[in-house]
Amino acid sequence: MFRNYLITTIRSFRRNISYMLLNVFGLALGIGCSLVIYRVITYELSYDRHHENFDHIYRVTRADHQPDKIEYGSGVPHPLGSALREDYSFIDEVAKVDYQYGAIVASWEGDVQLRRLNEDVGIAYAIPGFFKVFTFESISGDLAKGVEELNSAVISDEWAKKYFDLTDATLEQAIGKRLTINSKLSITIKGIFKAPPKNSDFPFHLIIHYHNLKDMNPYYEDGTRWNSTSSSTNCYVLIKNETDKAQLLASFPEFVKKYYDEDAVEELEFGLQPLSDVHFNGEYENYGDRTMDMRLIMALGVVGLFLIITACINFTNLATAQAVKRSKEIGIRKVMGGHRGQLLLQFYSETFIITAIAALISLAIAELFLIQLEDILGYRLSINLLGNPQMLTFLVLAVVSVTVLAGFYPSLILSKMNPVLAIKNKITSDRHTGGLSLRRALVVIQFAISQALIIGTIVVLMQMRFIQSQPLGFEKDAIINVYIPDQEHPQTLETMRNRLLGVSGIEAVTFSLGAPLAGSNSNSNFSYPDGGVTDQYSANFKIADENYIDFYGLQLLAGRSIRPSDSLKAVVINEQVMHIMGIDNPAEAIGKKLTTGFNGNKEVVGVLKDFHIFSLHSELRPAMIIYYPGAFYEMGVKLSTTGDAVAKIDNLVAEVDKVWSETYPDFIFDYDFLDKQIADRYQTEKNVSQLFLIFSGIAIFIGGLGLYGLISFLANQRVKEIGVRKVLGASMGEIIFIFSKEVVVLLGVAFVVAAPLTYWVMRGWLDDFAYSTPFSPVFFVLAISVSLVIALASTGYRSFLAARVNPVESLRSE
Structure with missing residues (x-):
């Protein structure tokens, strides 16, 4: 039929x-x-489902209640993980991890350097409990024991092959080998794991002992400060019992009261975010640097x-x-x-x-x-x-x-x-x-x-x-941003600036933590007691030099720019801060004193017209500019766009590369155009x-x-x-x-x-x-x-x- x-x-x-x-x-x-x-x-829906405990892993999140809004974040203080482990016996396991973007990684055979590469991603610092929460397939060695000691680390098979010229058959030879990070930290490989799949928000290829952060990040200090948070520091907990999860959530207010000031009880709220939500919730960041x-x-x-x-x-x-x-x-x-x-x-x-x-x-x-x-x-x-x-x-x-x-x-x-x-x-x-x-x-x-x-x-x-045509309140065209690997010698920066300004086609140079709209941000609270504003508001602190305001074309409404002599005692604010202070005339804000969580009181020396510090998904935010060379992690270089300079952009970038590389011979020059960085946010x-x-x-x-x-x-x-x-x-x-x-x-x-x-x-x-x-x-x-x-x-x-x-x-x- x-x-x-x-x-x-x-x-x-x-x-x-x-x-x-x-x-x-x-x-x-x-x-x-x-x-x-x-x-x-x-x-997209398969992200991180390879972890055996996928349905029982939660990230500890933070909600900062302010008088005018609630700000959400996934960054937590360094001691939070240890405190959770000690206070709550019903938590099956705690995973504390910090992910650092950008580093020069070099491999060694004795005193002979084998390879040196600039890695944008891939390096994490974690405690041994990380491997009891997340599933990383071990190829050689006990991964948890591999990060039990200072200066110890485990590496992915992908990186082991890349840095030590190994094959699948000779991977174990990476055990005992040495890597250096930014010429500051020397680590010994004690374990090898299979590289994470592409559909993971934990793209880790090198996982180092958590407390080695003190060698790489000045904000880490001794790791015991509760009033310092970074978006790169996350804490995950493994809770297999739903009742225990509910109990933990209910006890967070008492937890805050125990470790924070009394005022923080009303302002700070911890929560739990399922791992299944990490890839899809845009209110929080993730290490994959992408949410859907x-x-x-x-x-x-x-x-x-x-x-x-x-x-x-x-x-x-x-x-x-x-x-x-x-x-x-x-x-x-x-x-x-x-x-x-x-x-x-x-x-x-x-x-x-x-x-x-x-x-x-x-x-x-x-x-x-x-x-x-x-x-x-x-x-x-x-x-x-x-x-x-x-x-x-x-x-x-x-x-x-x-x-x-x-x-x-x-x-x-x-x-x-x-x-x-x-x-x-x-x-x-x-x-x-x-x-x-x-x-x-x-x-x-x-x-x-x-x-x-x-x-x-x-x-x-x-x-x-x-979005592309909306004015952001600052200049972004023909500007390249370059990472600065050394913050301990300010005179080195001035020498490099002078050399660059001597190059025809380079108009200006500035040093800062980051551009006005950048991924690197520092936030802290402020109030204005003299004006009756005692509530704590959050502001974005832009750490920069005296050229920053002119460099990015920020519009000064009153007062002056910051100076090296200001150190951390003076601040230039934007209109959002001024309005919170209850002041309408920018000139009236000059000389006023603000109480801040960023190293004490600050005197207002200037007022700027508002500019965007985040993408257009977010409203304008309070922002302050302060002078602090210890946090100059980025150099901005403005290239000329007049005459035939545009046709010579590649030559100008090559000149910047030459000066930068001569200043920092142990590092690799890496740059990005600011307008491209902003476009990438959308x-x-x-x-x-x-x-x-x-x-x-x-x-x-x-x-x-x-x-x-x-x-x-x-x-x-x-x-x-x-x-x-x-x-x-x-x-x-x-x-x-x-x-x-x-x-x-x-x-x-x-x-x-x-x-x-x-x-x-x-x-x-x-x-x-x-x-x-x-x-x-x-x-x-x-x-x-x-x-x-x-x-x-x-x-x-x-x-x-x-x-x-x-x-x-x-x-x-x-």
């Missing part, structure tokens, strides 16, 4: 090759794109579903448009004894074969897309059906679902045709194949989906454009906008195929009407207008459905930004205009074919 169905199906395909190709191509695109989206979603909002994942899933639905609608429209052509075949089958069940099976078999062929083609489409999307996604994925049962299951379910959804209505309509009418050629499209109402409804759904995707894409693109939004643009275009294309099916249906239904109109003198343009009018009406109905829903969804997305582009009616005008152009273009060809048919052919049977 199946052989008979297969032969009949092949014959049907040969007679309707264009119908076959349109169906296969439309379904292949829909299934292929859904495979890509499913692969991306499952990859769960709403974006859901949006991608909806797009994938839309693509499948659009492809199924496309199939239904094309299949029912062919129903009249197959009416005699169906009538003969019924007269010869074929019952409805057999016909249903026949048509479902055809649908399954088409879907199966489309699914095979979709694999190639998906692989091609994943290769092309690598730069957008930031990682390389593959479908790999044989090695990924989850993907194979999804593909099988997709084929079955598409077969059922796409084949149900055409099979139902075709199988119930009256055989007498079919043989007499009395089957009409409007009365016997479901009429126009369903097809119109399906096309409206397609249009609504397409327009929703277009509007969403336009909003995302306009928001990205808004990389997720940029990537999402590109994905939406791509998949929206594909959904629109598939919808265009569906429109072709509808116009084919209308042309078959109205072939004699068109012939009569031509005989009576109607022009080709007038006939094409008949079909175009139908499309315009359906497009309008779809717009009424899509616009309100899309507005609600995208308005919520824009609300995540403190500063966002206005939701303009232009977005909707653009969406419907684009849809109209594409719709008319996709229907034009089929309308043209219908209009140029010789009326003698269409009216001959009359």
Whole structure:
């Protein structure tokens, strides 16, 4: 029986090759794109699930309650981990870890240096309990014992091969080898672990004894200060009992009261964040330096579903448009004894074969897309059906679902045709194949989906454009930032500055903790008791030299800039701080005294116009600028953009490299452009906008195929009407207008459905930004205009074919 169905199906395909190709191509695109989206979603959802205790690991988080807001963070004081271990016996294990960005790592064989590289990421400092909480596969040695002593460390197999020229067979030779970090810390390798997978927010390749932080980070000190926190210092706890978890949360207020001042009880709140939330919660940072909002994942899933639905609608429209052509075949089958069940099976078999062929083609489409999307996604994925049962299951379910959804209505309509009418050629499209109402409804759904995707894409693109054009309150163009490895010799910095300023094309040089909007930040509390402001507010302290304000073009409203003689006693504030002080006139703030948690009281010597210190997701924040050479970790160099200087940017960077490398011969020069650093903060939004643009275009294309099916249906239904109109003198343009009018009406109905829903969804997305582009009616005008152009273009060809048919052919049977 199946052989008979297969032969009949092949014959049907040969007679309707264009119908076959349109169906296969439309379904292949829909299934292929859904495979890509499913692969991306499952990859994002798989982050850190390789840890055996995944469901029982929690990060201790912090909420700082201030008079005007609550600030959330994952950075905790260094002694918190030890205190939790001592105070709560029901905690199964505590993992205290600090992750340092950027270091010069050198490997040694005795006194001979083997390799020296600049590592941006990969170095962590942890206590032995870290390996009892997290799963790192040991290759050699006991990992927990490997970090029990000072100057001891464990290394990944990837780094062991890189630094000691080893292979899988000789990895154990790394045990006992020596590495140096920034020429300050010498460590001995005591264990080797398998490098963490790419889908991990713990990209550690070198894990060192926790207390060796004192050799690398001056903020660490003795590790016992409770009033000092860093976002790089995190504490994780392993709690397998839900009751114990609830008990820990309930006891945190008493914990704060025990280790902090009395005032902190009302201001500080500790919480627990599940490991499953670390990759998706943008309120907190993670060591992978990237979060993926769960709403974006859901949006991608909806797009994938839309693509499948659009492809199924496309199939239904094309299949029912062919129903009249197959009416005699169906009538003969019924007269010869074929019952409805057999016909249903026949048509479902055809649908399954088409879907199966489309699914095979979709694999190639998906692989091609994943290769092309690598730069957008930031990682390389593959479908790999044989090695990924989850993907194979999804593909099988997709084929079955598409077969059922796409084949149900055409099979139902075709199988119930009256055989007498079919043989007499009395089957009409409007009365016997479901009429126009369903097809119109399906096309409206397609249009609504397409327009929703277009509007969403336009909003995302306009928001990205808004972000890139929004003034930040400081200059960011033609500025490179370079890491400074030595803060102990200020005169070295002045010598380097003078040498750089002697290079033609270099306009200015400044030293600081970081640029106005940078990843390196220092925060502390402040109050203004003399003005009656006794509540503690949080401010961002920008540690900088006397050239910083002019270098970044910050606008001084009153007073002066900071000076070397100010040390830590004077401060330049922004308008946000001034308003908290209750002062409206910048000149009145000069000379006022602030109480701060950053080394005591400060005198206000200047007031700056507000500038952004975080991305546009956040509102303007209080900021202060102080002079403190001990925290100058970054050098800013402003390059000239006048004359032919732009063409010589590479030469200028090479000059900076030369001076810097001569100043610090034991380190490797590494730089980045400030405007690129800022743009990278919106990389997720940029990537999402590109994905939406791509998949929206594909959904629109598939919808265009569906429109072709509808116009084919209308042309078959109205072939004699068109012939009569031509005989009576109607022009080709007038006939094409008949079909175009139908499309315009359906497009309008779809717009009424899509616009309100899309507005609600995208308005919520824009609300995540403190500063966002206005939701303009232009977005909707653009969406419907684009849809109209594409719709008319996709229907034009089929309308043209219908209009140029010789009326003698269409009216001959009359």
